[in-house]
Amino acid sequence: MFRTALRNVLAHKARLLMTAFAVMLGVTFISGSLIYGDSANRAATARATDGYGRIAVSVFPDDSRGGAAVAGDGPPGVDAATVAALAKVAGVAAATGRVDGFAAVADRDGRLLGHGPSHKGANFAPGAHGTDPAYRFTRGSGPTRDDAIALDETTAAKGGYRVGDTVRVGTNQGAASYTLSGIFRTDGTARPAGGSLTLFTDATAQRLFLRPGRYAKADLTAAPGTGVRDLLGRVESALPPGTGAATGAQLARIQANLATNDSDTMSQILVGFAAVALFTATFLISNTFTMLVSRRTRELALMRAVGATRRQVRRVLLTESLLVGALASAAGLAAGTGVAALLRTVFAADDAPAAPLVLTPGTVLTSLLVGTVLPMVAAWLPIRRAMAIPPVAALGAAEPAQPARTGSLRTGLCAALLLAGVGAAAYGALSPGRDSRTVIGVGAALALTGAIGLIPLLARPFTALLRPLLTRLHPVHGTLAARNTVRDPRRTGATAAALAIALTLASGLSVLGASAARYLDRATTHDFTADYLVKPAEGGMRMTPDTAAPLKGLPGVRSSPLDQSTGYRLGGVPSVLTGVDPATIGGLLRYDVIEGSLDSLAEGRIAVADFKAGPAGWRVGQTLPLERQDGKRGSVTIGAVYRADEQSNLLPSITAPDSLVARYDSAPSTAGVLVDTPGGPGRASLGEVTRALGDNPALAVLDQAGIRAQDSGDIGEQLNVFYALLSMALAIAALGIANTLAMSVLERHKEIGTLRALGVDRSGVSRMIRLEALLLGGLGATLGTALGVFLGWALGRTLQESVAGYALVLPWGRLAVGVLIALVGALLASVWPARRAARTDIAAATAVQ
Known part of the structure; x- marks a missing residue:
């Protein structure tokens, strides 16, 4: 049975290529997401904990948890006398007072350097040899005068600064100009990616960030031969009231947990979109096996006739799907590594250090399991249908049996699901409460499932609606395209369903994004009658x-x-x-x-x-x-x-x-x-x-346009990221259209040859295939856009209870662009099938019996 399955895969490798490619894309996305998440977590952990290895024990005020204390908010840090006393504790090699806070660096035009809330200032604390172990100077040296500073090398490079230049720095105490004394490198604990780090003298840093003579914490290093736990016990016994201590390893674990939050969230989002892509691929796989099994009805019946049982034939077909999935999964896992590297480049800060990709056994197992099981599940239904055909009936058919029409039971069930889903989503939207979004989510799943099941039924009225337009443009080719589209409603429905899923998500996001952006715009600028609003340029100030x-x-x-x-x-x-x-x-x-x-x-x-x-x-x-x-x-x-x-x-x-x-x-x-x-x-x-x-x-002076751009810019950026992720599902949907048309051309080989013999030229055949592709793309795009707008409205209604002034906004431009992309994708998907159909040999095709 295995040898038979392997021979069948090799015999139909061209037909299975699109299926394998779809599985590979889905596995590529999910493996890339998992590899990216693991790699980002390890890189974030390494960066956040870098430098804690040189700290044996850290001492800080009890209520500051190791962070910089703020004047007037509890104990004002650790005083210099305490730091000096800690240095004399047995087993302490050195005690260094640290203080940090917000400090923003301007470029030569006065604009802020760096991005995000990670603009940081700290004190340069030289030891007995005049160096600070936390910083490695590549040019110049640490500041020794109150009017001097040092910059990290990334910030200095961005600003084009050299040692001796004058640099403008803003803090919570205002802005001042300083002389650049040195440029340094440092570990990840001092400067998060994307920001800047400015070093001041002890006195200047204390005045700017805390109080004179006070430190936010004291870092202790252990003398040779001193255990960290022993040192912690000695330090704790010598601590004054109101202070606490922790080992560097304990602090590193805390920082590691904090550092992985963002990467975990992004990884979950990516995996979610990967699941959508795999779900979309399911329709392509099922459609392909439906067509393959239909074409091989007589072959399968012959196997039954020579003694193979129904279970053995089913096992052969499932083994074929397993082989396709296994090969595609292996290729997808390899390609996923490249996708992970690309994602890391897209989402990482421009100055983040390079880190190796992490491929865990869990990622390998998940990717291979999903990629092999998914084709088997998708192929089960067409295989089950094929096994229901008696061998005698299949052997006696001169042509493959016509596909069954959509049954009334299935139609009724899908209609019930659609109505129940729409009703649940509408109820959740119109009766907002604590669980309204959950109700809408369940309703959306039911409605989408029902709509997908009803697409074969909707294909006929949709095609009939567009048929006059097609026949007006191309009377003969338009009529043929319309008839071919509804020849097999199930196949048409499965092909359009993949596109409908992607367009549902894209149009729903567009509606929510446009409505939220309009609301934020109005909520921010409607009440603003001044000329300018002065606010921090970035978080942290x-x-x-x-x-x-x-x-x-x-x-x-x-x-x-x-x-x-x-x-x-x-x-x-x-x-x-x-x-x-x-x-x-x-x-x-x-x-x-x-x-x-x-x-x-x-x-x-x-x-x-x-x-x-x-x-x-x-x-x-x-x-x-x-x-x-x-x-x-x-x-x-x-x-x-x-x-x-x-x-x-x-x-x-x-x-x-x-x-x-x-x-x-x-x-x-x-x-x-x-x-x-x-x-x-x-x-x-x-x-x-x-x-x-x-x-x-550190201060931004914004007019009304600046406020509007700042508040709505984040929504636009997030939507663009989501659209980019949804493009994978659109690509798989386009592959489905290409596969359906290619198999249709193969099935209609004799028919196309007859059309050519009757006088239809090559361009006419190509035009007919392209019109079929447009009908498929238009059906999926129309249904997906309608569902997306409805679900976007429903979710938006849940916000109106807590967000006064929120109103539905239909982004006609974005919705039109989504439909246009779907149609263009369908046209591109038809290029190869149309080319193949146009090259049909008339004599060979018409000679087929």
Whole structure:
């Protein structure tokens, strides 16, 4: 039986090529995703833990967990006296005080260097030999003066800086210019990929990031012959109150767990899209085996007639699918390694160190198992159908038996699934609750399954709808293409189903993305009436009320900070207060006051958003008790209630005079600064505001267009990544169209030869095949787009309960592009079958009996 299966595979290798290629693509995607995830995890772990090997024990304030303490938020680090005392503990070779914080480096044009929230500054802590073991200088040396700094070599290269150049650096304390004293390399614990690392002297780093004479932590190295556990015990017995200690190995494990979170998430997303690609490939495989088995009906019947049992024939066919899957899986696993390398290049930071790819036994086993089992499962149904044909009937047929029409039972079941799925998704959308998205997800699965099963039934009315257009363009070829498309509805349905799945996901993502982008645009810019918003250029910087102070001196400029202060209970309700300038805020933000007056802010009262006041039952004139978590108590009176979107990035839930916030919080965090200039937004006013803020590269001065681009840019980037991942499913769907047309051409060899003999030229035959491809592509694209729009609407409805102002947006342009890509893919898939059909030999084809 195995030899028979092997001979059959070799005999039909051309027909099985597309199936093998589809399986290979699916396995390539899933193995590449798994290899990428394992490699990214190992690289992230190695980078995050690099450097902890030289730390025996680290000492830090108890409540800072090893991170940099912030003045006013608990114990201010570890003092210099403690570091000196730790250096004298038996077994300690050296004790080095470390302090770090936010520091952003500007390029020569004043723009921020690097990306992401990883702009970091630290202290250069030379030992007895004048070197710091954490940093290896390639040029120059560490800073020894307060007006000098050192830069990591990646940042220096990006900015084109050399030793001796002047560099502008921004921190939470403002911006200043420094002389570059050296360029260094460092380990992964000091500078995450994509960011920058700036070294200051001890005194400068302490002043900028903590307090003079204080360190965030102290790193201890062990003397030769001293065990880490023994050293930890000695250090803990010598620690002053309010400090703790951990070994470098313990800290490395914590950092490793934190470092793998992002790569785990991306790996899960990739595996999810790989599953979609494999599911799409299932239709191609099933369709191919259906056509192969149909073509080999007489061959299989002959095997039965000479003594082979039904089980043996079934075993031969399943073995064929197993062989195809095994060979394709091996090729896919090899190609997956290259895909993993490509994914690592796409998603890694541009300065991330090279790391080897990781191929685990689990990845090999999963890839081979999926790639071999999937073809067997997909081939089971067509094999079962073939075994139901009696051998005598198959041997007596001059031509392969016509495919069975879609049965009423199957049609009824699929219709029920479609209706149930649509009903469940609509119910989840119109009755939002905690489990509404789960209900929609189940409904989507049922609806997609039912729709796929009904595609053979839908093929006839869809073709009939487009037939007048085809016959108008090409009367003869259009009529033939329409008839050939509905000749085998099951085959047409299986081919179009793969395309429908990909278009469902793509169009659903487009609807959600466009709706979310429109909402964010409106929620951000609708309330913004100022010229500029000043905010951190990247995450990591902490703005304070002092940030806006220089703007007060600009003639004709109105400004107001948004000073957020947390930890309040207002009338028993947890609340966040945002302090503003009562004199200017009315001209910088659009407040839709429902009750009271915004002028009451100048009287020391507060204004509350409707979504905050409504559930709490607050009203204008009501005095509420106020208590902060640090024990400060008082009371405030509501002076106005305004309409606001709970998800707005600008309008706060509670607006208070900045003087009121300062009374309870000496160090609020400023979320942004609103600025209005006399001449309106423009290059001159932008330069004036930027200079007043000290040319700080850590601060971004954004007009309305800049805010819109920043808030909606992330959604666009994520959608582009998802579209790129879905392209694999589209590629497999195109292969399915090519395979279906190729097998159809093979089955219709005599028919095509007869058409040629009757006068249809080669271009006419090619045109007929291309029109068939367009009908297949159009059917899948239409159904997928309709389902995607519906599911995008349903999921969007669940957001309306918590996101006021969210509304459905149909991105007609993107939807049209999706359909166009599907049609172009179908045309490209038809090139080889059309070429083969056009080259049909008339004499040989018409001589076939």
